[in-house]
Amino acid sequence: MSSPASDVVNLHDIRLARKMLESVVRETPIRSCRALTDRVGTPVHLKCENLQRTGSFKIRGAYVRIAGLSDAERARGVVAASAGNHAQGVALAARTLGVASTVFMPAGAPLPKVAATRSYGAEVILGGDNVEHALAAARAHADETGAVFIHPFDHRDVVAGQGTVGLEILEQCPEVETILVGTGGGGLLAGISVAVKALRPDVKVIGVQAASAAAYPPSLAAGAPVSLPSFGTMADGIAVGRPGEVPFALIRAYTDAIRTVGEESLSQALLLCMERAKLVVEPAGAASVAALLEAGEPIEGPVVAVLSGGNVDPLLMLRVLRHGLASAGRYLSLRVRIPDSPGALATLLGRLAETDANIAAVSHVRTDATLRVGEADVDLQLETKGRSHCAAVVEALYGAGYTVSKS
Template identity: 70%
Template sequence: MSYGLPVPIAPVILDDVRGAQKMLAGVARVTPMEGSRYLSSLVGAPVHLKCENLQRTGSFKLRGAYVRISGLSPVQRAAGVVAASAGNHAQGVALASSLLGVRSTVFMPAGAPLPKVAATRDYGAEVVLHGQVVDETLAAAQEHADRTGAVFIHPFDHHDIIAGQGTVGLEVLEQCPEVRTILVGIGGGGLAAGISVAVKALRPDVRVVGVQAAGAAAYPASLAAGHPVSVDEPVTMADGIRVGRPGDVPFRIVAELLDDVRTVSEEALSTALLLCLERAKLLVEPAGCSTVAALLSEPERFAGGPVVAVLSGGNVDPLLLQRILRHGMASAGRYLSLRLRVADRPGALAGLLAVLSEVDANVLDVSHVRTDPQLGLTEVEVELHLETQGQEHCREVARALHAAGYAVIG
C-alpha cells in the first residue's frame, strides 16, 4: 500500500539481513512454525504460527541485540552497553552482551515485573530500577551513556537492530514458501521493518501486514501524516508494543514496504492469548499474540492464501497473565457475572442454584447484599459469578432464569 510518502532508499537491505542471519547461526534458534487448524478453519486458508515465543530469552529481541552489539568496535565494547526496557529488550541485550563478553547495564522501571527483572540479572546484566514510566527509564539510561561512554542500545531505531529482526522473515520464507500473507505486531517498528525488507526483496507478492493495539496505535496516524506522530499516554495490556512514537529508521521502511496496518481491541488480545494457550498449547504474551487477535477480529481479510502469524514473544508476568486469562474468558463468554433479587427466606438460594444446575452453569462464587436501601424488606440481592461454555450458553442461562421468574438487574 502506498501512503504517498517520498521515502528514500531503505537504510537496511537484503544483504544486511542475510549477513545478520550468518552472524546469528548457533546463537538464535530457528524457531518452529506450527499449523493452527482452528484459525485455518476460521480464515478459510492455512494459518501457521511462527513461534518466536520459543526463542532464547522468550522473544525475537535477542536477534537484533546480538547483531547490534556484535557490530561495536573494540573500544566501544570496552566501554560497555546500556539499555532501557521493561522486559524483552532487556533480556535480549543482557544475553547478547554476556555471549559477546561485553558489560551491560539495563535500566528498568521500578514497577517492572519481578520475573523479568530476575531473568535480566540472570542473563548477566547489571539492573538499575529507575522511574515509574518508560520515558523516565529511557532518560536515565541515556544519562548513564553520556556519563560513562557506554553505548546505548536502542530497542528498534537502528540499522543493525532491524537487520537482526529481519532474519525472522527469512525463516518464514524458508519454512512456508507458499505463504501469501505475513502478520507481525508493531510497536516501534523494528520487527515489522526487518521482516518487510527481507520478504519484499525475495517475494514482493507476499503481503506484510502490521498489527497494533488500538490504544497504542501510533503507526496509522503517522503513515497518514507522512512522519512519525506520537500517541499521548498509550494504553494497552500489550506492553511489548506499547510504544508512543514510531522509530525514525523503521518508520521509513514501514512506510515504503508494509502493505497495511490493522488495530485490535483489548478484548481481542485477551481472547487471542487464551486461544493460544488452549488450542495451540503455547504461552504467548499479549503483544506476541496481537497477530492472532487480528485473525480473530477480521478473518475474512486474510482468506486469500496461506497466512503466517508471528508470535513475537512469550514473556508475561504471572500476575498479569492471571488477570488477562480472566478477561479473555469473560470476553469469550466463559465467565458470567450477574445480580438478581430473591426472597429472603430459607430455600430461596437453593431454588436459584437448582435452576443454574439444570443448565450446567458452574457457580464459582455467591455473595449476598441485605443492606441496600433499594431492597424490599423481604428481599436479598444475590451476586453470582458463573463459569459458562460460551456466548450462547450465557444466553441460555439468562433465558432459564427469566423463565423461572428471576429478574436479572445487572
C-alpha cells in the first residue's frame, strides 16, 4: 500500500528501530486464549506487551526517540509527561542511554507508576488534574531549561519504535487475519498499521478506544485531529482527548477501522485476562479484548489482540474487578428494608442463605430520613453465580415480602 503518509513513517524506519531495540526490549510472547476463542468462534491470540520491560510497549518508542538525539541534545536532558507507562518508558530509556530525565505526572497518577518511574532514575514532578495539564507543564519546562520534550505518541521516531510490535506479530502468528489495538493518542496503532500494511495488506488492523474517550471517530470524520470537549475513562492509558498529528495521518491512511468499547466491557476484559489467561492487564491494555466481548460486526480470525500494558494500580484493580464481577452478574449490591425489631436481620440473612448467595458484606442502617419509625435498611454485598442467579436472589426477597433496591 502506498500513500503520502509513508513519507512520515515507513517500513524501513520500523526495521531500523527494531535493530536499535535488539538488546533493549523483549520480544514479548503471543499466547492463545481458549476462553476468547470459544466465545467468538475463531482463534484468538494475545500479544503480551504487558510482559514488556517497564510493563508496557512504551519503552520501544521512547528508546528510539531518545537514541536519535544528538550529543548536544542528550546533554540538555529530556522531559516527558505521562499518567504512567510513557513515564516509565522514558525513564528507563534515558537511564540506559545515560541521559537525565524529568517526568511530569498528574497529581492523581497511580502511586505504583510514580514509584516505578522514580526507580528508573527520573525526577518526577506531580501536578495538574490530567495528562493534558502534565503535557503543558512538561512543554513549559522544556522551553525554560532546553530539555528535549519526548512526546508520548506524536513523533515519527516514537511511532517507528511502536511499529516493531507489528513486525513481531506477523512473525509469531503468520496466519493472523485481524489485529486489535487499544488506542489513545494513536502511536501504537499507527506503528502497527504501517508495518502490517507494508508486509501483509490483507490483514485488517482495528483500533479500539474507550467510548468515553474516543477522539479518533470524530477526527477521522472531520479529516483532521479534533479535541474532545471532555473525556474520562477507567482506562487512563488511553484517556487522550486529541489524536496526535503524526499518528493521525498514518491511521487515516492505513488503519481499517476504529471501534469503541464501554466501561463494563473494559472491566470484564480485565477480569477475563486475569481469570482465564492468568495475565495481569491494566484497563487500557485490555481494550482489545473488550472489543471481542462486545457484540458488533464479526471479526475475522485468527485474531491477535494486543495487551498493551499491565501497570495497574492495585486499588484501581480492586474497583475494576468488583465492577467486572457486577457486570458479569457475580457481585450484587442490594438495599433491603426490614422491620427494626429483634431477629429481623437474622431472618433476612436466613432467606439469603436459602438462595445460595454468599454474603461478602452487610451494613445495618437504622437512622435515615427515608425510614419510618420501626424500619431499618440493610445494605448487602453478595457474591453470586451469574445474572440468572442475581435475578433469582432478588425474586426470592420480593417473594418473602421485602422491599428491595439496588445500592
